[in-house]
Amino acid sequence: MAVSPTRGKLGLLLNLPGVKKESAKSRGRIVSDYMKSTMPLSEYVEFIHNYSMQCNVFLFLSVDFGAGQFLYSKSFTPSTPTPKIKTYSNATDNIYQWPDTYLGFSNSLPDKPLKKVEAGKNYLTDICGRLNKIMDKSQLIDELTCLLKNKESHLPDDQLESRQPKLYKELSSIFVDIPQGKYGTRAHTIMLLSKSGHMDLIEISMQSPIDPEKPHWEKSAFQFDLIK
Structure with missing residues (x-):
């Protein structure tokens, strides 16, 4: 797991059970590379697609806090952006956005x-x-x-x-x-x-x-x- 206050996002990777691939690529770098990137999740998933398919199965969770939408002023109440929570798994090759208030993975x-x-x-x-x-x-x-x-x-x-x-x-x-x-x-x-x-x-x-x-x-x- 990693969080970037400057980019206003969080990345988390969870291992999934499945058949282990021979000479599988590291899943851990998917998190670190995402946090260093300025790409939204959809573009990042496309960018790493070939690499992710060589990894053992995983679930990747992305939270975009909408940092650029926070307003700071003594004269009014700050706006409260709703975090965008998305998941991607190389087991299904799908991205899904979660609208629920309470989630568990x-x-x-x-x-x-x-x-x-x-x-x-x-x-x-x-x-x-x-x-x-x-x-x-x-x-x-x-x-x-x-x-x-x-x-x-x-x-x-x-x-x-x-x-x-x-x-x-x-x-x-x-x-x-x-x-x-x-x-x-x-x-x-x-x-x-x-x-x-x-x-x-x-x-x-x-x-x-x-x-x-x-x-x-x-x-x-x-x-x-x-x-x-």
Whole structure:
């Protein structure tokens, strides 16, 4: 994941299950190259099309915050552009724009969400519906962090069980913790954007060396203003 305050956009790539290609190209550079580019997503996807088809399957999420539409003045209330949220997958070779207020994505195609994603959207709707004022920011961050650390299992999930018949129970929660396999969630990122274009970026990561039994979490916070 990467965010560019100067270009007012975010890029995020999620791996999808599928047959691994021999000598597959790196999926990670798709995010970094997009953030450095000034091209809109449709042009960028066309530009990288041949390259993306040589990558293992992925879901790419683009958020355009409309930074150029933010208005700053002491004499009037800032305008509030609606972020444009789009996804592209080389599995379907389609771009889709999402009009919904609350969205959730995971390691599956958006039209086939995992059960924990559907549950996460419901939690997100409740949290953001209650805590949507600047004065609520501290509590909002706390509750979003609890959401990201949620270990509640969301079963049955036929899709997850067919993909991971041995580990589907451990993978059915938003927070994944498999100590015996030394595998699981090790980082969270929360991004808040105010109507004025002020952005808070909070990263919560397990401190190295990682002890899955007794993890030590460290938090880093960054602040930006989207450039007009």
